Amino acid sequence: MEVVKISEKFFIQGNEACAKGALKAGCRLFAGYPITPSTEIAESLARDLPKVGGSFIQMEDEIASAGAIIGGSWGGTKSMTATSGPGFSLMQENIGYAFITETPIVLIDVQRGSPSTGQPTMAAQGDMMQARWGSHGDYEPIALSPSSVQEFFDFTIQAFNLSEKYRTPVFVMADEVIGHMREKIIIKDDIEIIPRIMPNKDESYLPFKNIENGTNPMPSFGEGFDIHVTGLTHDEKGYPDTNDPITHTKLVKRLCDKVLNNKDDICSIEAEDTEDADIVVISYGAPVRSVITAVKKAQKEGKKVGYIKINTPWPFPDKQIKKLASNAKEIIVVEMNLGQIYYEVDRIMKCQANIHLMGGIGGLLPNPDEILDKINKIGGI
Amino acid sequence: MRVEIRIGGFGGQGVIMAGIILGKAASLFDKKEAVQTQSYGPEARGGASKCEVIISDKTIDFPKVQHPDILVAMSNEALIKYIVDLKDDGTLIIDPGTTDISNVQDYINEHNITVYQSPATQTAVDDIGLKIVANIIMIGSIVKITNIISKKSAIKAIETSVPKGTEEKNIQAFEAGYNLV
Amino acid sequence: MVDNNSPNKFIPYLREDRLPHIFCAGCGNGTIINAFLKGMENAGMDFDNIAMVSGIGCSSRIPGYMKCDSLHTTHGRALSFATGLKVSNPNLDVVVFTGDGDAASIGGNHLIHAARKNVNLTVICINNNIYGMTGGQISPTSPKESFATTAPYGSKDYPFKLAELVATAGATYSARWTTLQVENLIGSIKKGFENDGFSFIEVVSQCPTYYGRKNKIRTPTAMALTMKNNTIFKFEADKMKEKDIIGKIVVGEFVNKQHPEYSDNIQKLSKENFGDNTLINSAYEVLK
Numbered sequence: 001m002e003v004v005k006i007s008e009k010f011f012i013q014g015n016e017a018c019a020k021g022a023l024k025a026g027c028r029l030f031a032g033y034p035i036t037p038s039t040e041i042a043e044s045l046a047r048d049l050p051k052v053g054g055s056f057i058q059m060e061d062e063i064a065s066a067g068a069i070i071g072g073s074w075g076g077t078k079s080m081t082a083t084s085g086p087g088f089s090l091m092q093e094n095i096g097y098a099f100i101t102e103t104p105i106v107l108i109d110v111q112r113g114s115p116s117t118g119q120p121t122m123a124a125q126g127d128m129m130q131a132r133w134g135s136h137g138d139y140e141p142i143a144l145s146p147s148s149v150q151e152f153f154d155f156t157i158q159a160f161n162l163s164e165k166y167r168t169p170v171f172v173m174a175d176e177v178i179g180h181m182r183e184k185i186i187i188k189d190d191i192e193i194i195p196r197i198m199p200n201k202d203e204s205y206l207p208f209k210n211i212e213n214g215t216n217p218m219p220s221f222g223e224g225f226d227i228h229v230t231g232l233t234h235d236e237k238g239y240p241d242t243n244d245p246i247t248h249t250k251l252v253k254r255l256c257d258k259v260l261n262n263k264d265d266i267c268s269i270e271a272e273d274t275e276d277a278d279i280v281v282i283s284y285g286a287p288v289r290s291v292i293t294a295v296k297k298a299q300k301e302g303k304k305v306g307y308i309k310i311n312t313p314w315p316f317p318d319k320q321i322k323k324l325a326s327n328a329k330e331i332i333v334v335e336m337n338l339g340q341i342y343y344e345v346d347r348i349m350k351c352q353a354n355i356h357l358m359g360g361i362g363g364l365l366p367n368p369d370e371i372l373d374k375i376n377k378i379g380g381i
Numbered sequence: 382m383r384v385e386i387r388i389g390g391f392g393g394q395g396v397i398m399a400g401i402i403l404g405k406a407a408s409l410f411d412k413k414e415a416v417q418t419q420s421y422g423p424e425a426r427g428g429a430s431k432c433e434v435i436i437s438d439k440t441i442d443f444p445k446v447q448h449p450d451i452l453v454a455m456s457n458e459a460l461i462k463y464i465v466d467l468k469d470d471g472t473l474i475i476d477p478g479t480t481d482i483s484n485v486q487d488y489i490n491e492h493n494i495t496v497y498q499s500p501a502t503q504t505a506v507d508d509i510g511l512k513i514v515a516n517i518i519m520i521g522s523i524v525k526i527t528n529i530i531s532k533k534s535a536i537k538a539i540e541t542s543v544p545k546g547t548e549e550k551n552i553q554a555f556e557a558g559y560n561l562v
Numbered sequence: 563m564v565d566n567n568s569p570n571k572f573i574p575y576l577r578e579d580r581l582p583h584i585f586c587a588g589c590g591n592g593t594i595i596n597a598f599l600k601g602m603e604n605a606g607m608d609f610d611n612i613a614m615v616s617g618i619g620c621s622s623r624i625p626g627y628m629k630c631d632s633l634h635t636t637h638g639r640a641l642s643f644a645t646g647l648k649v650s651n652p653n654l655d656v657v658v659f660t661g662d663g664d665a666a667s668i669g670g671n672h673l674i675h676a677a678r679k680n681v682n683l684t685v686i687c688i689n690n691n692i693y694g695m696t697g698g699q700i701s702p703t704s705p706k707e708s709f710a711t712t713a714p715y716g717s718k719d720y721p722f723k724l725a726e727l728v729a730t731a732g733a734t735y736s737a738r739w740t741t742l743q744v745e746n747l748i749g750s751i752k753k754g755f756e757n758d759g760f761s762f763i764e765v766v767s768q769c770p771t772y773y774g775r776k777n778k779i780r781t782p783t784a785m786a787l788t789m790k791n792n793t794i795f796k797f798e799a800d801k802m803k804e805k806d807i808i809g810k811i812v813v814g815e816f817v818n819k820q821h822p823e824y825s826d827n828i829q830k831l832s833k834e835n836f837g838d839n840t841l842i843n844s845a846y847e848v849l850k
Contacts, residue, residue, distance in 0.1 A: 053839025068646030075650025076843035230634035
């Protein structure tokens with residue numbers, strides 16, 4: 001048996017675990033604006049960043065927060081912000097900027113009841129499509145959704161690693177339940193951290209080159225690269241070239257492809273008992289906890305049912321889901337909104353199964369008994 | 382075995398801290414699983430305070446308390462509001478100094494609820510000389526009555542949760558609560 | 563660095579492969595770039611250590627022509643990007659180029675907060691009283707009764723006084739000049755670099771293409787004359803009645819003081835309480 005060396009364990013809130021994950025991943029700059037239910041992330045980092053020589057800055061709003069972390073990242077520091085729906089809306093323009101300039105940053109969205117000010121202290125998953133399409137234009141985001149306090153820690157580290165590996169913003173789409181509840185986390189001492197790679201200073205280096213795998217090494221400001229970074233459509237050097245259809249197409253396609261062509265590396269899902277299941281329940285984030293409870297009960301009652309837990313809603317893990325749910329006749333999607341990831345599942349699976357939505361709003365975690373009822377209802381006997 | 386506990390009181394009594402200590406003791410020192418949740422927002426501002434803990438031998442999937450096995454009422458408002466959620470044959474622990482059990486006596490009888498009384502607030506004032514340790518006294522009583530976490534782990538969790546320099550007073554409070562019931 | 567045989571001694575500071583630039587004939591940007599580079603040299607700055615940040619608009623295109631690290635960001639947000647950059651690497655000399663629409667309209671909140679925090683940035687705000695890049699719309703500094711495509715009957719709004727606003731908000735250096743007081747402008751840019759804090763240099767500039775055309779001051783020369791005739795020095799303005807100053811361009815320094823700086827404060831907090839753990843370029847390391 002493999003002996004896992006445990007270095008530390010804590011009984012803490014999800015938001016505190018997220019902050020610990022950020023520090024572990026090497027985050028040394030946080031810029032944010034207070035908003036429920038994510039504020040504990042800012043508060044934890046305001047306390048802990050100075051201890052490791054890092055910088056905590058409270059900005060005047062969420063637009064400025066997103067701007068500051070992009071500036072921070074080009075300054076050579078892993079940078080993060082945390083917010084909830086209203087703040088996430090405000091950040092969207094600068095998120096688009098981070099995509100087109102290929103700036104690694106991590107954004108945490110602890111989702112709450114919405115639209116607008118909505119339900120600040122209640123849980124929801126209403127921002128999933130905003131993470132996908134919230135900024136204008138074509139881009140392929142990476143997003144992770146934790147289902148436990150441990151995962152909020154793990155996925156925050158993963159978000160930093162993916163953002164460095166693919167030079168792109170990464171979202172952690174958490175929710176109020178995971179942000180606020182306390183559970184045990186174990187911090188192992190063999191966690192993989194991906195550092196940024198400084199490019200070689202030779203004439204042939206181009207920061208936005210159309211290379212095969214799509215991701216170029218990124219210099220920091222002050223290292224003599226004299227790099228120009230712009231939100232305008234730019235050539236491989238970074239210079240604006242806004243009227244050439246080919247330059248624009250090449251740039252945007254490369255940005256999309258560097259994520260889409262690496263889905264096998266990025267996408268993560270977990271599944272139980274789906275191979276011969278008639279019914280498969282698909283969920284992500286906190287509702288997974290309700291789904292597992294319901295599926296276990298249904299299995300005890302003799303139902304052939306399994307579940308899929310999506311760890312990375314974006315890019316959508318279509319290949320993995322198709323494979324794991326290949327024998328399902330009925331698929332139930334459980335989420336805390338009125339149907340967002342449901343439409344993705346419907347898009348890829350409707351030819352082979354009936355897709356049912358169990359979308360709930362109001363702020364409460366889906367009730368496992370209601371999921372069980374649904375399983376029983378569509379499961380016939 | 383999954384055990385669901387709800388602790389209700391008013392702001393300043395430390396009911397949230399009590400729940401955190403129970404969860405911490407179970408998950409970090411007793412090799413069990415635990416989840417702690419609490420109420421936020423307007424409900425948490427108006428003076429009422431609620432904290433919930435689930436303790437189990439196995440992985441805890443659904444993290445919310447729906448029907449507690451154990452209700453700890455440290456205010457009369459909490460007693461009246463939450464007793465209806467308590468499971469039949471459940472356990473009720475009250476602080477007689479801050480609650481009036483006569484209001485819910487019929488319900489207790491009908492649902493076969495076992496009642497324990499822990500005069501935590503009075504003991505805090507009279508024996509410890511610090512009203513704010515009523516929550517720690519209550520933890521002592523909860524541990525003795527329910528045996529849901531070990532005494533040793535509870536003490537460890539208290540020691541690592543309370544402000545530095547106050548450990549001794551708090552352990553004294555815990556022992557007092559343990560011996561109250 | 564400077565080659566005396568080149569047509570302009572500042573050419574080595576420019577990305578020659580990006581020339582010609584997009585600025586209109588008669589635009590004030592050229593004068594301002596020259597004054598900026600002269601002020602920078604006079605302050606003894608190391609050009610290789612300068613990073614430029616800008617937003618959106620004609621003035622925000624300047625960093626794209628400069629041979630240094632440059633971040634051309636979203637409209638109005640340059641100061642928030644610059645704040646993050648400065649905090650991330652306080653060793654950099656961070657310069658922000660912005661305009662009246664960028665800094666005072668869409669970015670107004672960032673402007674007063676960056677000033678309040680006294681972030682060590684040298685901000686050159688080119689105020690041409692109009693939106694040039696989008697074709698001549700009214701701006702928050704356009705004089706009352708001036709014309710623009712979105713003020714076809716003359717603007718009824720009162721303009722912001724930016725240098726005064728920023729001084730009030732907490733900046734430690736703030737000045738206003740026009741493109742005609744080049745020597746004063748060079749002096750203020752030098753002082754801006756030397757000031758360890760938020761330095762704001764407003765340059766009232768001419769936009770013959772839009773402001774001039776819309777307001778019947780069609781040539782750069784006519785615009786220069788109008789600016790010159792409207793300009794009064796601050797020491798004169800201080801003695802005048804408020805109603806007599808309306809419509810005038812008051813030039814001079816509005817604040818020049820010392821005050822603890824933002825990124826220094828952050829570093830100090832960390833060092834004094836927890837020892838020196840700060841690390842430049844920490845993203846490139848696996849931290850313990």
